[in-house]
Amino acid sequence: MSLGSLVDRLLNGPGPGHTGGEPRPAATTSASAKDTELWPVEPTTGQPLQPRAQPGYYPGFHTLSQKDFWDEATRNLVLDRVENVPPIRFFSVEEAMLMEAVVNRLIPQDDREAAYRIPIVPQIDKKLYDNVIPGYCYEDMPPMQEAMRLGLQGIEAIAAHLFGKAFVDLGPLDQDQVLLTLHDGEPPAGDLIWKQMPVTHFWVQILSDCCEAYYAHPYAWDEIGFGGPAYPRGYYRLLNGEPEPWEAEEQRYAWAPPPSCLSYKDEAIGHGDIKFVPGQAASH
Amino acid sequence: MNTPLFGAFEGPKPGKHMLGPIQNLDAPMRHYGREDEVDFVIVGIGSAGGVLIQRLARAGFKVVGFDAGPFWDVERDWVSDEAGSHKLYWTDQRIIGGSTPIALGENNSGRGVGGGSVHWAAFAPRLHPSDFRVYSEDGVGVDWPMSYWDLKPYYELLEHEMPVSGPAYYPWGDPHGYPYGPHPVGGTGATLIEGCTKLGIRVSIGGPVAINSGSHGDRPHCIYRGFCIQGCKVGAKQSTLYSHVPDAIEHGAEIRDNCMVFRVNMKDGLTTGISYYDAQGNEREQKAKVVIVSGYAIETPRLLLNSACPGFENGLANSSGMLGKCLMVQAGDVVVGRYAEPVRMYKAPPAHALTEEFYETDPKRDFARGFAIQTVGPLPIAFSKQMMATKGAWGWGMRRAMMDYNHWSAIALLGELLPWEDNTVSIAKDVTDQHGIPVAHVRYNLHDNDKKLAAYGCKVVQDVQWAAGAEEVVSEQRFAHLVGAARMGSDSRSSVTTSFGRTHDVPNLFICDGSLFPTQGSANPGLTIQSLAARAGDYLIWQGDNILHRGQEREGTPPIRRDLSPRGTSGRGMPRLKSSQQRIEIGI
Numbered sequence: 001m002s003l004g005s006l007v008d009r010l011l012n013g014p015g016p017g018h019t020g021g022e023p024r025p026a027a028t029t030s031a032s033a034k035d036t037e038l039w040p041v042e043p044t045t046g047q048p049l050q051p052r053a054q055p056g057y058y059p060g061f062h063t064l065s066q067k068d069f070w071d072e073a074t075r076n077l078v079l080d081r082v083e084n085v086p087p088i089r090f091f092s093v094e095e096a097m098l099m100e101a102v103v104n105r106l107i108p109q110d111d112r113e114a115a116y117r118i119p120i121v122p123q124i125d126k127k128l129y130d131n132v133i134p135g136y137c138y139e140d141m142p143p144m145q146e147a148m149r150l151g152l153q154g155i156e157a158i159a160a161h162l163f164g165k166a167f168v169d170l171g172p173l174d175q176d177q178v179l180l181t182l183h184d185g186e187p188p189a190g191d192l193i194w195k196q197m198p199v200t201h202f203w204v205q206i207l208s209d210c211c212e213a214y215y216a217h218p219y220a221w222d223e224i225g226f227g228g229p230a231y232p233r234g235y236y237r238l239l240n241g242e243p244e245p246w247e248a249e250e251q252r253y254a255w256a257p258p259p260s261c262l263s264y265k266d267e268a269i270g271h272g273d274i275k276f277v278p279g280q281a282a283s284h
Numbered sequence: 285m286n287t288p289l290f291g292a293f294e295g296p297k298p299g300k301h302m303l304g305p306i307q308n309l310d311a312p313m314r315h316y317g318r319e320d321e322v323d324f325v326i327v328g329i330g331s332a333g334g335v336l337i338q339r340l341a342r343a344g345f346k347v348v349g350f351d352a353g354p355f356w357d358v359e360r361d362w363v364s365d366e367a368g369s370h371k372l373y374w375t376d377q378r379i380i381g382g383s384t385p386i387a388l389g390e391n392n393s394g395r396g397v398g399g400g401s402v403h404w405a406a407f408a409p410r411l412h413p414s415d416f417r418v419y420s421e422d423g424v425g426v427d428w429p430m431s432y433w434d435l436k437p438y439y440e441l442l443e444h445e446m447p448v449s450g451p452a453y454y455p456w457g458d459p460h461g462y463p464y465g466p467h468p469v470g471g472t473g474a475t476l477i478e479g480c481t482k483l484g485i486r487v488s489i490g491g492p493v494a495i496n497s498g499s500h501g502d503r504p505h506c507i508y509r510g511f512c513i514q515g516c517k518v519g520a521k522q523s524t525l526y527s528h529v530p531d532a533i534e535h536g537a538e539i540r541d542n543c544m545v546f547r548v549n550m551k552d553g554l555t556t557g558i559s560y561y562d563a564q565g566n567e568r569e570q571k572a573k574v575v576i577v578s579g580y581a582i583e584t585p586r587l588l589l590n591s592a593c594p595g596f597e598n599g600l601a602n603s604s605g606m607l608g609k610c611l612m613v614q615a616g617d618v619v620v621g622r623y624a625e626p627v628r629m630y631k632a633p634p635a636h637a638l639t640e641e642f643y644e645t646d647p648k649r650d651f652a653r654g655f656a657i658q659t660v661g662p663l664p665i666a667f668s669k670q671m672m673a674t675k676g677a678w679g680w681g682m683r684r685a686m687m688d689y690n691h692w693s694a695i696a697l698l699g700e701l702l703p704w705e706d707n708t709v710s711i712a713k714d715v716t717d718q719h720g721i722p723v724a725h726v727r728y729n730l731h732d733n734d735k736k737l738a739a740y741g742c743k744v745v746q747d748v749q750w751a752a753g754a755e756e757v758v759s760e761q762r763f764a765h766l767v768g769a770a771r772m773g774s775d776s777r778s779s780v781t782t783s784f785g786r787t788h789d790v791p792n793l794f795i796c797d798g799s800l801f802p803t804q805g806s807a808n809p810g811l812t813i814q815s816l817a818a819r820a821g822d823y824l825i826w827q828g829d830n831i832l833h834r835g836q837e838r839e840g841t842p843p844i845r846r847d848l849s850p851r852g853t854s855g856r857g858m859p860r861l862k863s864s865q866q867r868i869e870i871g872i
Binding site: 230 | 287288291292295296305359360361362363364365366367368370373374375376377378379380381385387388389390393468469470471474507508509510511517518625626627628630631632663664665668669672673675676677678679680681682683684685686687689690691725726
């Protein structure tokens, strides 16, 4: 993707929203060798898997097709989320490009056709610009806007230390190597930054922000088989994981992450030594 | 199935303040003038304040409730969407610290009329008799200045008023039955039942939970959509916004929403009312004979500490030095298990099955007190954060873990952590909120007994997941609920209020919310908070003007005013089963 088109996408979103039931026909794309490196692979052959309009095990399941069954307030909110991607107002152009590169590794979407990628950076920008705080701030961490800027500086410092390049100019494996040091709580550079906030707090903040944007989107609900809004209709089939008549049966397929990534091993953040509070929604 | 038979759902009716699809506020609300002195001001119309304002209004008093958040019109304001429900939580700034900082906001803090009861999962178990005698029986914590038997009649009242659905026989603590039938089981409940049954652990199914299993007045039954903690648009899950506030308005209460109270005013050792910023940001005052602070365990001590004045330099009602101390949370570790077959845990209320088999102190274990095990049903965003926390998932690992969302089942610990003086709410003097009011600084530290209890409990929940057939089990440390920080007690040197919430230092200043808890047991606090509020209401009504003068109060215990229940709740539901301690009561 050229610089110009990246900026264009950041400022204008991924294109017109489409809120009907069926995915649009796949755009014809001529994939370069560089792109195929980023695609998940068939695990036995190692062959790259073509991006899909809808990855995941629920083909044919589209939460948006059910929008007429939702209440008005919910329908308006979810359609607005899909159709109106917020503009970039908090990040500078340079910061937004760095964020885009970081977020592309934190929640990669290379298995999605370009028209079906979920905008994440604009949602994070909106949250920071509107100061939508979670209701608490660690005593050893600056406010979230300052924390985000510091963290981005830290990422650049690590990229420079390890590879002598800007993060956006690194290949996917090297980018993951930079981020893995944050995940492990062992950043090799940027000491002055990590003295102002524990690296694990930053990791949890930026990854939580990505998750909040990605898994709030109907395309992600379709991907994971989540039923989405359910008022006023509700659910009838509560047991044995059975789908409702308007949901879909699971149809699993084998895939493995691209070899160009380091984010596949499950290892505790900070090697499990560092205490942190994810602050997820109340569950009881 | 892409189009509803009669077209898209139309939503709220014009001009109606909707509380669910059917219930609406049809009575006009009373408004007091700026110079009027009212009988009672309640700061915070949440779980406790919502019940108390209803009692006082029904008894004929002039009462004004203040809430910092909105008076929700739920058809218009709430959504069936995880990310869109942020506004239900108290997200004003607070500072957290200590060795184990506690996540606030959406984790445990409500905003707007209904407060925490809007976003609670609505598990409504009672405390056990032993919870009131923790120091006497186990030598830890502190005893309550009341017994289970003092509170039991109010538990029974509130179980009808909410109402609570659950099994006909609940075997733990003081055994009892529930007035309304249990709910059907969802995916996580089925996992809990399977695991517990294999291990010989008794389990309660379909409740106790304050969610309608059948329609109740203008409140429909549950539709099992799973968005309980995003605010129940259906009107099935109890919040005081549904169950008590409409009755309060009908009986002449005023609720001023979007009004932030910043000071309790004092003169000659008595409170004269409160000062607040109204919805437009103007500074206003409301005079009252009695002030009741119901801001929950952080905002209540914050307001009283911020109201320090000559004669009360360390904050109001703080001669004991206990205000803001002994804040408690419960160990709420979430243990998730992945199953070969789909579970779809987003269906059914997150709260619908539990066991209290490990609730009491067991001398064979190396810690005091115990824990409960309960279903939870995280929606996708919450679950992705659990994957981040439990597995360290990110990148492709996150995408892959989340594609199995429908194969996971989440069960949580609810463990009793003890009151410690170093777990505090204080004022962060150099940080202010959007009104310029100094914010709360919340510090939390785990102690030895707490760590042992949480570790042991987490292991038991893991065993349940494995026994149920999970192929992978991972756990996340988490903390639920907020209580303590203004505890009740019989000794004014070591507590802030009496068992009725009257502060030891200021005769006409009361506290009514979860901050009163001296200890907390392993029960979700909502039912106890609302029951204590009904009991405080009976006390205030019984005392009348005597309350204004120290030494003139009536001695003894107020009569139980069953006649003050909201319309259509008293005497409904199943007749009670005989319990081990009390004779049969048929209805109320």
